[in-house]
Amino acid sequence: MIPASKKLADPIAALATPMGSSGVAVIRLSGSGLPNSILPLVRDSKGRELTRNFFVPRQLMLVQLVEPQNLQTLDQCLIVYFQAPNSFTGEDQLEIHTHGSPILIKRVLVLLATVGIRSAYPGEFSKRAFLNGKIDLTRAEAIMALVHASSLNAVHEAARQMQGSMAKCWQSLRETLLTILVQLEAELDFADEEIEFSTHEFIINKLLDVRSSLEKLISSAQTGKQWQEGFHIVIVGKTNVGKSSLFNKLLEKDKAIVTDIHGTTRDIIEQSLEWSGIQFLLADTAGLRETQDTIEIEGMRRAHDRVKTADGVIIVYDIREGFGEAERNIANQHTDGHILYIANKLDLVKSNPLSNNQNSEMVEEIKISCKTGEGVDVLRNKIIDKFTTNQTHQEGSVILVARQLGILHNCYKYTNAALDLATNRSAYELIVANLRYMLEEIADLVGEIGYDELLNNIFSKFCIGK
Ligand SMILES: Nc1nc2c(ncn2[C@@H]2O[C@H](COP(=O)(O)OP(=O)(O)O)[C@@H](O)[C@H]2O)c(=O)[nH]1
Ligand SMILES: [Mg+2]
CATH class of the missing domain: 3.30.1360.120 (Probable tRNA modification gtpase trme; domain 1)
Structure with missing residues (x-):
């Protein structure tokens, strides 16, 4: 061999x-x-x-x-x-x-x-x-992430991880876990009865630290995921208001079929695009109306589903009809409040001001005409602003491959379990077990490199014969 x-x-x-x-x-x-x-x-x-x-x-x-x-x-x-x-x-x-x-x-x-x-x-x-x-595994994965990056932000993030930003995060988490473990095991070995109160406090505080770092990582990984996969934007509204026309206009290509026949779009049509270095996934949907058509009904169901999960919703209506009940119903389904209201066919009101609907509810709308292109640029900038603010890609937000995200969630679960046990001041052996599970998961993640050194280092700082 x-x-x-x-x-x-x-x-x-x-x-x-x-x-x-x-x-x-x-x-x-x-x-x-x-x-x-x-x-x-x-x-x-x-x-x-x-x-x-x-x-x-x-x-x-x-x-x-x-x-x-x-x-x-x-x-x-x-x-x-x-x-x-x-x-x-x-x-x-x-x-x-x-x-x-x-x-x-x-x-x-x-x-x-x-x-x-x-x-x-x-x-x-x-x-x-x-x-x-x-390299450790997080760096190896960062190389893959860089090669497949779908936006400039994703490139920056992958570059940071290649330089070891995630590896450092995991390493510091591992060190904290080991510190708790060592302290706990020493007490369990030497104490005949109860764990000392100071040890108990120390463990709780350290576990709270671990939990808060994990929470931060999970939340920044969620933002990171959007930056990697693109922000999902869905265009919805009644039939014939110009959703597909707007979709094409934003893409600057004739992708979706546009006709004056109600119910032309039935399935979801998607296209990814990049504006200002940010990746978006834009979806055109079936118009909402009363219908018996089975295919259209399914199309509408899918449109509703999209509204619930999208990062941003663009509700389109005919400026002559204004914002009404149908539009309000859609808005209510999207709880995050990332909604833009678009009054389309501005050209028609300009040519006939009397056609403007006086009963339209007041919303902060953007007036556009897909026919003349008026307002479309304003809308594009608004999309970038509205749907990506509060989610600005900062130094702290991370893009994790599914494997790392899974390990992060597992660690969070184990930390909560350990915290519950520690709060009850019971079953310290089970806390030890939970800490060990976490350390094993992290060892899987970064590989075993440096594990012994790390242990030695921590043990050397720890005075066991106190
Ligand atoms: N005058 C005018 N007509 C428009 C405008 N936008 C779309 N339309 C027309 O409205 C009809 C329905 O458009 P479409 O994009 O298919 O609407 P959808 O059913 O919401 O996808 C088509 O005949 C379009 O040419 C616009 O801004 N002005
Ligand atoms: Mg359409």
């Missing part, structure tokens, strides 16, 4: 940039034997053979890539060498910067395989970085 460490260093290669025609493509290599193993595939700019000394760490070297059988040149390219352990993976690493030709890239990958450098599995570089202690 190959020893684990040997297996790990097995050299791998992968295209790090998207496959397609481009100025430059980067092929990444990692593992043992580099750069020696690629020597048959490279020559210097004059066509001379190279030795491994040619590759000075962290310097871009100009080389020719050649077919090893007939030395035919494939490309002139740049190679940079990162010497272990000073590389992303912690292994010897190379980056080959070729021109971005898909045929060339495939050929290079085949040639690399012929010299014993196989194609990497998805995520294998990051996995190696983790296994070699270069």
Whole structure:
């Protein structure tokens, strides 16, 4: 059997940039034997053979890539060498910067395989970085989050996490938990009877600290989720008021069908878009009216559901009819109060002022015309303002992958259980158990790196023989 460490260093290669025609493509290599193993595939700019000394760490070297059988040149390219352990993976690493030709890239990958450098599995570089202690799991996940970021805010957040912001949070939580655990276990070992009152107080206070940090994290993760996935905005209103026209206008494309026939839109039509670096998911819905049509009824049900869960609701009505009961009913379903009232078809009142409905209820509305485009820009800015304020992406708000969010919720559950037990001054062994569950979850999250050191560190500060 190959020893684990040997297996790990097995050299791998992968295209790090998207496959397609481009100025430059980067092929990444990692593992043992580099750069020696690629020597048959490279020559210097004059066509001379190279030795491994040619590759000075962290310097871009100009080389020719050649077919090893007939030395035919494939490309002139740049190679940079990162010497272990000073590389992303912690292994010897190379980056080959070729021109971005898909045929060339495939050929290079085949040639690399012929010299014993196989194609990497998805995520294998990051996995190696983790296994070699270069990054913890939260940082590995931050790299994924950065690659898939859907807004500028998400990019900033991922960058912070790559620098270890989440790892620090978890680490500090872990330290607090360990402090409580150590104190409690020591007392349980040495005390014959009751736990001292001061210890009891200490445990309660520390657990309250833990709970409040967890609450902060959970709430900022919820905001973070919106920044990552986009703010969900739904357009609702009666039929024929111009919802689909507005949807198209905001998207600046003709996506939803617009006709003067009532009940044209039946299903929810969605489109994501970005304004000022913020991601939105805009939804057009079936108009609300009395109908026997089964499909339309289902469409309306879905529209109502959306109103309840959306981050923002845009209620559209015909300016000539004004805001009435139907619109008020929709507004009542959305409890967060993130609603904009849009009086559409302004052009028609301008051309016929008498058509304005005097019975319209007073609401703070934005008057627009989807036909002329008047007011649509104002509305767009209002959407950004209204639906994203109070949710400003601050330093503290975090975007967590589902796995981390799950662990956060579990920890919250265990902390509450421990607090209940501690308040009753009973079953301290169960508090210990809850603390241990949490520590296990967190260890899963960040990996076991540094666990022993951390324990030693905490024990060294703790005077057990008091
Ligand atoms: N005059 C005028 N007509 C509009 C305006 N917005 C939409 N319409 C028309 O109203 C009708 C219904 O529009 P549509 O967007 O399908 O409404 P929906 O049922 O709410 O989605 C269509 O004939 C549109 O051309 C507007 O601002 N002014
Ligand atoms: Mg429609």
